[in-house]
Amino acid sequence: MHLPLQGVRVLDLSRVLAGPWCAMVLGDFGAEVIKIEHPRRGDDTRDWGARVGETETAYFNSVNRNKRSVTVNLQTEAGQRIVRELVQQSDVLVQNFKAGGLDKLGLGYEQLKALKPELIYCSISGYDRSGPEAARPGYDLVIQGEAGLMAINGEPQQQPLKFGVAAVDMFTGMYAAQAVLAALYERTRTGRGRHIEMALYDCGLMISAYYGLEALQLQKDPPRYGNAHPSIVPYGVFDSADGPLVITVGNNLQFERFAREVIERPDLADDERFKTNAGRSAHRDRLLAAIEPELRRYPRDWLLRRLADAGIPCGEVLGLHEALTSDRTRTGQLLHHYAHPVAGLPPFWARARPMCCASC
CATH class of the missing domain: 3.30.1540.10 (formyl-coa transferase, domain 3)
Structure with missing residues (x-):
């Protein structure tokens, strides 16, 4: 199968969710993604949730498919040299270090732009990197609260409620991937790269969508309707x-x-x-x-x-496991089972009905 980003190399220096999600989307489109991790700690999410094998979890695997992982100590000159060498062979770099963190290591945008002007460099942060909160770490739950998203979620009599998944992180990753794709297209015309700056708070505010516009129109918070629609009944x-x-x-x-x-x-x-x-x-x-x-x-x-x-x-209204194992999911070929090199096949594989691949 020919995928649209085949031949594009992405250097993924990000961790946790928003940045890795962006790089994974690019990998799904065919890009070669090289994930850089700390030699001792690795990505934080290797220790979050249900364990898979010895060094992975379901959380980690959900945002790092289609990647190759390399451990590099960025605090050393040797590690920094390895990243600069990889940059010269890459098209895109994704990172979510604190503001100024990579600049101190000689791996900031301006430093790498001098090395490779056509590089597309995507920086993901919690808040505007040029604003007064640039140094604050960005966490999905905090942003959901600050961006007003928790205030529109849940039943009217409840306390503000977070979304079931880390929606701000995931939308930020998708917005970042869109921006990278636009920059890649622009580069075909200009030959120049671009610095993309994506903030979780900005993306969290944007996904308030029609609720946000109603709040501005009404000059107050719109009511919460739980599972009902704010403007369509029933x-x-x-x-x-x-x-x-x-x-x-x-x-x-x-x-x-x-x-x-x-x-x-x-x-x-x-x-x-x-x-x-x-x-x-x-x-x-x-x-x-x-x-x-x-x-x-x-x-x-x-x-x-x-x-x-x-x-x-x-x-x-199905349970999540019901939905994942439903005939609708199976016939749509939305799940693919692969043997893990350490853990083997997933535990539900033996109970799953056979699923044909597209090439059958």
């Missing part, structure tokens, strides 16, 4: 007689079909208060009080069939 997680399901009524025609054909409440479809989404949103509590008891009367599978027949997007 849209969220609902209880059936035997389990939760997701129902997303996206427009007025869908609501009419939902009321008449699914829950058999034509009076709701005829009610002037509920004929438009704006009206349904304004009368959210009254409408949900009428809908929720109706949904609890029926089994989930029955509701899913009725909703699908009515053309209303819907789905089960």
